Amino acid sequence: MTAAQDTTAEDVPWGEVAPEAARKLLVAAVEAFAERGYHATTTRDIAGRAGMSPAALYIHYKTKEELLHRISRIGHDKALEVLSAASERGGSPGERLAEAVRSFVRWHAGRHDTARVVQYEIDALSEEHRAEIVELRRRSDAVVRGILRDGVESGEFDVPDVPGTTLAVLSLCIDVARWFNVRGRRSPEEVGELYADLVLRMVSARN
Amino acid sequence: MTAAQDTTAEDVPWGEVAPEAARKLLVAAVEAFAERGYHATTTRDIAGRAGMSPAALYIHYKTKEELLHRISRIGHDKALEVLSAASERGGSPGERLAEAVRSFVRWHAGRHDTARVVQYEIDALSEEHRAEIVELRRRSDAVVRGILRDGVESGEFDVPDVPGTTLAVLSLCIDVARWFNVRGRRSPEEVGELYADLVLRMVSARN
DNA sequence: CCCGAACCTGAGCAAGCGCTTAGTGCATCG
DNA sequence: CGATGCACTAAGCGCTTGCTCAGGTTCGGG
Known part of the structure; x- marks a missing residue:
């Protein structure tokens, strides 16, 4: 009966990013960039953390x-x-x-x-x-x-x-x-x- | 008459680094790393700034x-x-x-x-x-x-x-x-x- | 005058990079 | 039911990366 499960809610960390695959990739990228830095992070690493193939990244984002x-x-x-x-x-x-x-x-x-x-x-x-x-x-x-x-x-x-x-x-x-x-x-x-x-x-x- | 030109002087920025080629490479690396970051800097860039070939770097340093x-x-x-x-x-x-x-x-x-x-x-x-x-x-x-x-x-x-x-x-x-x-x-x-x-x-x- | 050591270069190798392409699975619709 | 559109993957392309190596140059000491 709760109406709480709203993925577009503004107070959820990356709620403004849709669809879900794009958000998962972005969250994975934040993790990787914070850990190793942007230049030391590969697109394969980001995709891997999100549980997707490297090519999936380029459906949602033009470039790294x-x-x-x-x-x-x-x-x-x-x-x-x-x-x-x-x-x-x-x-x-x-x-x-x-x-x-x-x-x-x-x-x-x-x-x-x-x-x-x-x-x-x-x-x-x-x-x-x-x-x-x-x-x-x-x-x-x-x-x-x-x-x-x-x-x-x-x-x-x-x-x-x-x-x-x-x-x-x-x-x-x-x-x-x-x-x-x-x-x-x-x-x-x-x-x-x-x-x-x-x-x-x-x-x-x-x- | 000045006895000032001592390259090993401790108050010269990178005076402790010898020989001169090693120091030039190191100074070039500091410049490049500060400007772009370590991972975004290539060994070719460092060598180029020092006016040397990429291979010269590996005579004075084992790795980047x-x-x-x-x-x-x-x-x-x-x-x-x-x-x-x-x-x-x-x-x-x-x-x-x-x-x-x-x-x-x-x-x-x-x-x-x-x-x-x-x-x-x-x-x-x-x-x-x-x-x-x-x-x-x-x-x-x-x-x-x-x-x-x-x-x-x-x-x-x-x-x-x-x-x-x-x-x-x-x-x-x-x-x-x-x-x-x-x-x-x-x-x-x-x-x-x-x-x-x-x-x-x-x-x-x-x- | 030549030797050996120290230094440096040109060419290039194997690996990994960002990104693309051809094709697959799946939901949706007439 | 076949057609269409979309998210996604497997494979791989072209290029750059860190690093190596055979060979050339320079120079002090014998």
């Missing part, structure tokens, strides 16, 4: 690069959505910044395989595809910069170099995808909490 | 992987040396931490091509070589953790989670290699200064 682009695009969209939603949740600049960092880090840790591909394989994209992704990153940058500016204006933050500090905050969050390990001691939630606190200390005015 | 290992090993040694030297320069924990971050970041920005290879291509190493490099990283970790512990004991720092904060500080420094651009607005010195300040704020007790 297009597959990377689909992953990168959807992943960046999701990351930006998580960040934006948190920043718009209201409250003081400090609360908004903490929530933004907490959510963004939680995503990079919890979905660290996707995040690793999304953040570290941009150079493997074609020129046009890379340009499209870079634009999405600029928007993430704008979100954080906006919160910092608000906090400086209200006097809650003391940030001498807003662009530089924006860079540092995003860099800190993104790099979580590199080192986070599922078998480590910390949960994504714990890392998010720790990082939100550290970032707040970086920007808060002393009084 | 050994070349990466040499780069990784020397680079990590240098990074660790920079960090250790700064941390031992004396002063309060705050001064030592600031100097450590300043130096470490300066190195990652100024030598960002080397740093990128060193920090982001570990997975391309063989198991034994990777283990060797991981050990060097543990030592970098120990240096930063030591300073934080000293600061907490003296009451100068307020750090609830020393291992977690150590991770964050190193992560922040290392990720500089990913985004730093020579054509950007900031010099390695400026980034080092900014980051030293941000890290101090992260850990300082308020009073």
Whole structure:
């Protein structure tokens, strides 16, 4: 009697990718790219992980690069959505910044395989595809910069170099995808909490 | 009358690599690996950049992987040396931490091509070589953790989670290699200064 | 003046790569 | 029931890859 089994549901990891074979291939590719890197992964490896023949990949994707682009695009969209939603949740600049960092880090840790591909394989994209992704990153940058500016204006933050500090905050969050390990001691939630606190200390005015 | 032209001088970037052909190949490899990544770089590309034939590479290095290992090993040694030297320069924990971050970041920005290879291509190493490099990283970790512990004991720092904060500080420094651009607005010195300040704020007790 | 060692190249091998093509199995429809 | 369309595979094409090897060049020492 549950109406829950809806494969196009937006909160299912790759629910927007259809049909099922295309999604299975994409999930396999994320796994392989995260593990070995884009260039070290073969189309045979991807197809094998999805339980299909190498040729099946080319029915759903024109090239291996297009597959990377689909992953990168959807992943960046999701990351930006998580960040934006948190920043718009209201409250003081400090609360908004903490929530933004907490959510963004939680995503990079919890979905660290996707995040690793999304953040570290941009150079493997074609020129046009890379340009499209870079634009999405600029928007993430704008979100954080906006919160910092608000906090400086209200006097809650003391940030001498807003662009530089924006860079540092995003860099800190993104790099979580590199080192986070599922078998480590910390949960994504714990890392998010720790990082939100550290970032707040970086920007808060002393009084 | 200058006695300066000593190719084995330790402060020349790759002075420890001899003979000259081996060094030229290694420098070419650093360039190529930083630009495209290890797996996307061909031995022909490396040899071509060094102005030699593909076969020349195999006179000086057994495999492409050994070349990466040499780069990784020397680079990590240098990074660790920079960090250790700064941390031992004396002063309060705050001064030592600031100097450590300043130096470490300066190195990652100024030598960002080397740093990128060193920090982001570990997975391309063989198991034994990777283990060797991981050990060097543990030592970098120990240096930063030591300073934080000293600061907490003296009451100068307020750090609830020393291992977690150590991770964050190193992560922040290392990720500089990913985004730093020579054509950007900031010099390695400026980034080092900014980051030293941000890290101090992260850990300082308020009073 | 010639030898041997060190260094380097031209040519190319076996393996693996991304991707294509011809054909098969299967659901759908008049 | 045969025809049509679609997802998929087996086989393999053309090319590039990491790496090898026979042979040539250079040069200090006897």
